[in-house]
Amino acid sequence: MRKIIAAIDTTLDGVCDHTVGIPDDELHQYYAGLLSNADAILFGRITYQLMEFWRTLVEKPSGEKSMDEFATVINNTPKIVFSRTLQNIDWKSAKLAERTIEEEVLELKQQSGKDILIGSRSLILQLMKLNLIDEYQLCIHPVVAGSGLPLFEDIDRTVFKLIKTKIFNSGAVTLYYERATA
Numbered sequence: 001m002r003k004i005i006a007a008i009d010t011t012l013d014g015v016c017d018h019t020v021g022i023p024d025d026e027l028h029q030y031y032a033g034l035l036s037n038a039d040a041i042l043f044g045r046i047t048y049q050l051m052e053f054w055r056t057l058v059e060k061p062s063g064e065k066s067m068d069e070f071a072t073v074i075n076n077t078p079k080i081v082f083s084r085t086l087q088n089i090d091w092k093s094a095k096l097a098e099r100t101i102e103e104e105v106l107e108l109k110q111q112s113g114k115d116i117l118i119g120s121r122s123l124i125l126q127l128m129k130l131n132l133i134d135e136y137q138l139c140i141h142p143v144v145a146g147s148g149l150p151l152f153e154d155i156d157r158t159v160f161k162l163i164k165t166k167i168f169n170s171g172a173v174t175l176y177y178e179r180a181t182a
Contacts, residue, residue, distance in 0.1 A: 001109055002114065004127065004134050005038075005116070005135045006124045007034060008124060011141055011145040012144050015146075015147070015151075016149055021172070022172060025064075025066035026168050028070040029069070031070060035074055035077045040077065041077055041116075041119050042105075042116065042118045042123050043119055048081045057071035058072060078094075079091065083096065102132070105130075106132070118133070124151065125154070125155065133179075134178065135176060137177075138177070139173070139174040140173050142171035162176070163176045
């Protein structure tokens with residue numbers, strides 16, 4: 001059975017915003033490795049449209065090795081997009097979900113293969129409420145955003161067990177958690 005892993009960047013004040021972190025070579029390499037060990041990543045519309053940026057680097061590389069390599073990996077990683085407003089998408093490795101997130105994830109979990117990643121705040125919140133996330137990988141950047149959407153908005157008290165940490169040279173830290181059992 002596959003693991004469903006919520007992998008997302010946050011700030012010290014708990015804000016989820018892919019544009020306020022401190023991306024560097026080490027972080028790009030880390031996320032390229034994470035994606036390489038997954039069979040798919042699930043996105044909501046907003047994050048999907050933000051991630052389309054990486055397609056441009058596949059077509060016209062930046063010359064920054066870690067960014068270009070990450071762009072290639074994310075370009076090749078299958079993506080399932082959940083949206084009520086998008087009618088079609090043209091990224092070859094992406095498809096629109098045809099079922100609810102619960103139905104899609106329950107089926108994906110039952111299949112053999114590599115892990116499935118969740119890369120959107122909205123999907124993490126939905127799946128957390130359904131108790132369908134096996135592991136949380138929260139990369140906390142040493143930045144205070146000051147405003148924005150908090151990751152754990154409208155979530156009931158939940159206790160986690162820390163299973164691992166990874167410290168980056170930039171000062172970012174990835175905390176690996178699973179839900180604590182009662």
